[in-house]
Amino acid sequence: MTDIIGYILIIIGILFDIFGCIGLVRFPDVYNRLQASTKCVTLGTIMLLVGVAVISGLGAISAKAVICAVFILITSPTAAHAIAKGAYASGVALWEKSVVDKYAEEEEK
Amino acid sequence: MRRLIYFVLAFIIWMLLTWQIDAQVIIAGLIVSAIVALLFHEILPKEHLVFISPIRMFWALVYVPVFFYYMLKANLDVVYRALHPKMPIKPGIVKIKTTLKTQSGITALANSITLTPGTLTVDLTDDGFLYIHWINVKSDDIEQASEFIARRFEWFLRKIFE
Structure with a gap:
């Protein structure tokens, strides 16, 4: 039974990873791509790790998997934030169809 | 105080990662946690003591x-x-x-x-x-x-x- 739950979690995780990568290819600019990659890949990878933990049961492997999941949950949004800020600072423009850019307005003041 | 909390946290994570009770592993963990705690204790937030409360944990x-x-x-x-x-x-x-x-x-x-x-x-x-x-x-x-x-x-x- 735990095996089945674990495999279902792993399959859902891989699906989210795939959709995240499709979003990464299809979205038009850095910021939208970051949205796809951080959200889908974070949840997908966490589900993969939780699935592994469920299958292997209490032990060395599941402890490592859960710790990795927690670290990914903490570091991935921070990394995305750093990339977005770095991209903006180095002058990567938003997609031309973007509706509003308060950040640029603030810089001009 | 912050160094001590950081040391304990680092050591717990080390033990979970290695997942074995062994003299060598524990000694290595103690040394590494001590170094890490000395170098990086500043990343713990200043108001860290307030987190030790059951209501917040709930x-x-x-x-x-x-x-x-x-x-x-x-x-x-x-x-x-x-x-x-x-x-x-x-x-x-x-x-x-x-x-x-x-x-x-x-x-x-x-x-x-x-x-x-x-x-x-x-x-x-x-x-x-x-x-x-x-x-x-x-x-x-x-x-x-x-x-x-x-x-x-x-x-x-x-x-x-x-």
Whole structure:
């Protein structure tokens, strides 16, 4: 039974990873791509790790998997934030169809 | 004091990662945790002692399923936008104001915003404003945007961090 739950979690995780990568290819600019990659890949990878933990049961492997999941949950949004800020600072423009850019307005003041 | 807490945390994580009780492993862990605690104790927030309270831990536990619900919703939203042939996105950077005061609270809010529906924190200012990249801008007004993006987390995070 735990095996089945674990495999279902792993399959859902891989699906989210795939959709995240499709979003990464299809979205038009850095910021939208970051949205796809951080959200889908974070949840997908966490589900993969939780699935592994469920299958292997209490032990060395599941402890490592859960710790990795927690670290990914903490570091991935921070990394995305750093990339977005770095991209903006180095002058990567938003997609031309973007509706509003308060950040640029603030810089001009 | 901060060094001690950091040391204990680092050692617990080390023991979980190695997952074996062995003299060599424990000695190596003690040495590494001590070095790490000496070098990096400053990353613990200044107000760290207030976190040792059952009420805050209770709200933190309540926050986990709420957060995962929003995260799942965010993912389905991004999947929908990525797979839709016309790609219904309307991106832009908006400015929101947060009512949280502590550094750790604002950090948690920024990370929560990044992982939840269509929003990504780009920058934050010292006076409590955050710049958010929003994949589907509903309003560029500061008040309304804050209402949409931050309110649902602030209530919980205030209970946990302030």
